[in-house]
Amino acid sequence: MGFMDSQVLVALALSLVGGASTSLGALFVILNQAPNLKMLGLLQGFAAGLMLSISFLDLAHNAINSIGFLKANLWFFAGVIFFAIVANFIPEPTLVPVSDVKSKKKTGDEGGKDIMKKHRRQVLYSGIITAIGISLHNFPEGMAVFLGSMKGLRVGVNLALAIALHNIPEGVAVALPVYFATQSKWQAFKLATLSGFAEPLGVIIVAYLFPSSLSPEILEGLLGSVGGVMAFLTLHEMLPLAFDYAGQKQAVKAVFFGMAFMSASLYFLEISLPKEMSL
Numbered sequence: 001m002g003f004m005d006s007q008v009l010v011a012l013a014l015s016l017v018g019g020a021s022t023s024l025g026a027l028f029v030i031l032n033q034a035p036n037l038k039m040l041g042l043l044q045g046f047a048a049g050l051m052l053s054i055s056f057l058d059l060a061h062n063a064i065n066s067i068g069f070l071k072a073n074l075w076f077f078a079g080v081i082f083f084a085i086v087a088n089f090i091p092e093p094t095l096v097p098v099s100d101v102k103s104k105k106k107t108g109d110e111g112g113k114d115i116m117k118k119h120r121r122q123v124l125y126s127g128i129i130t131a132i133g134i135s136l137h138n139f140p141e142g143m144a145v146f147l148g149s150m151k152g153l154r155v156g157v158n159l160a161l162a163i164a165l166h167n168i169p170e171g172v173a174v175a176l177p178v179y180f181a182t183q184s185k186w187q188a189f190k191l192a193t194l195s196g197f198a199e200p201l202g203v204i205i206v207a208y209l210f211p212s213s214l215s216p217e218i219l220e221g222l223l224g225s226v227g228g229v230m231a232f233l234t235l236h237e238m239l240p241l242a243f244d245y246a247g248q249k250q251a252v253k254a255v256f257f258g259m260a261f262m263s264a265s266l267y268f269l270e271i272s273l274p275k276e277m278s279l
Helices: 002-031 037-067 069-089 110-151 153-182 185-196 198-209 216-246 248-271
Strands: none
Touching (some): 002 110, 002 153, 002 185, 002 198, 037 069, 037 110, 037 153, 037 216, 037 248, 069 216, 110 153, 110 185, 110 198, 110 216, 153 248, 185 198, 216 248
16 A cells, blocks of 8 residues: 555645646736736636636547547536526625725716626626636546556656646636635635645545546546536626626637637646546
């Protein structure tokens, strides 16, 4: 068992690097001046691109490759429907009251403040959603780091680096909306960090709780449905925000930029994996 343990430890350490880089992204947000709306919109668009790329080009694509087009689609849309139903029951998140001393913007009428409140709520919600989506995605990534480091340290390290790089924008995507909505640096940092820690969690769970008994087919299917969940979230929550804040044209550009960025980082992730073990 000693051998196994040392490998688990290495994998854990590597996945912590990945997790920590999510916090790095969050720090970047916190250290900047108060985010303006346009920037928030563009970043929401960028984050939406990240999420769409993950869900369509990564999770759904892998599911199609491993369990076939029909099954993968069934899983994917099961995820979509499941989440659409869940989203129906989620109440509008209640707001952390913000001391209005800070924001002495003359809204004049209360209406302006209410819209802002509604938006804040939506923004906070989208941040939490992003955190959940990214945690779900980081989870199999943690598994990947674990399996990769089983193959050898170099692979694990490469993998951890690649993951760390693409976790930075993920951290930004989580922290920015939360910071904007709550005005609390700590909340933003906390949530982003938590979503990064899904990665070492993935390692631990794979190492200790995952018997080989869970058929790969079901695992792939579940990942496919996570793709569906993420796609739904993105289109339902994040895109509308991005459109609201950055305007449609700019937001759409940001979305594709996010997609391209994510695809590039997934590609680098893939080439840093050994042949026998591409995700």
